[in-house]
Amino acid sequence: MATAMVSNAQKTKTMKTVYHKADTRGHAYHGWLDAHHTFSFANYYDPLRIQFGALRVLNDDIVQGGKGFGQHPHDNMEIITIPLRGALEHKDNSGGHGIIKAGEVQVMSAGSGVQHSEVNASSTEEVNLLQIWVFPRQKNVQPRYDQKQFSIEGRLNKWQTIVSPAKDTEALWVNQDTWFSLGKFAKGLSKDYVLNKEGNGVYVFVIEGDVSVNGQKLNKRDGLGVWDLDKLTLVADNDAEVLLMEVPMK
Structure with missing residues (x-):
């Protein structure tokens, strides 16, 4: 972890950061599944990478055609699935069934318990x-x-909120004070992100391209957690697509 002094507008706070390069993620290859884990998951364990505040898992999975995860249980977790390419079919033990494809987002409140397949x-x-x-x-x-x-179009050179704790917005509702936003930025564009709630932090994940966040350079699939700040500034060093996950830190 590192610390850096923030701007005059935030001089009462000292921003804290944690930086995860893409090639330091946990990796599991099973033939049908090629998985990268930003945080400890399954057989990958790093005591320094258990979670970022309320953010527990960030998996980047490639699943071969016709393959997937058989029925398995979850409880008391908010699970957000974002296909980057292709489509994923899910079924659950309540009879629910659907397909999510690139451009769509799915949320699941596992709550008291659910079993599903993907x-x-x-x-x-x-x-x-x-x-x-x-x-x-x-x-x-x-x-x-x-x-x-x-x-x-809703995320071109701006932040598009896809997950929110509010039920009366265009975003998908989740059972936590968390906001997820996607942005697709042209090279050279600078964009601020103002945090929605005091005490939250933001985990920045670069889907494509290269960016700088408050001066820290990030490349494709790099991650940066920042907290103890009111806003961050992202600059697109090349054409880039970025996911921001704002979550409670306590």
């Missing part, structure tokens, strides 16, 4: 997805799914 919807094409787990604000809620298509 399988590549294509028999021939890979699916690449981000699966993210966030600790919930309330435990043992009624399990629920939701998914939504978000337009690419």
Whole structure:
């Protein structure tokens, strides 16, 4: 971890950061699954990389055609799935069934308990997805799914909120004071992000391209956690796509 003094507007705070280069992530290759883990998961364990505040899991998975995860249980976790390419089919023990594809986002409040399966919807094409787990604000809620298509235009050179704790917004609702935002930025563009809630931090994950966040350079699939600040500034060093995950730190 490192610390850096912030601007005059934030001179009462000392920003804290944790930087995760893409090639330091945990890696598991099973033939049908090529998985990278930003935080400890399954057989990958690093005591310094358990979580970032309420953000517990950030997995970058490539699943071969016709393959996937058989039925398995979850409880008391907010699970956000973002396909980057391809499509993922899910089924659950309540009879729920659906397919999410690139451009869509799915949220699942596992709550009091759910069993589901996740399988590549294509028999021939890979699916690449981000699966993210966030600790919930309330435990043992009624399990629920939701998914939504978000337009690419809505994130061009601006932040598009895809996950929110508010039920009356365009974003998908989750059971936590967390906001997820996607941005697709042209080279040279500078964009601020103002935090929604005091005490939250932001984990920046670069999907494509190269950016600088408050002076820290990040490349494709790098991650940067920042906290004890009111806003951050991102500059696109090249054309880039970025996911921001704002989460409670306590």
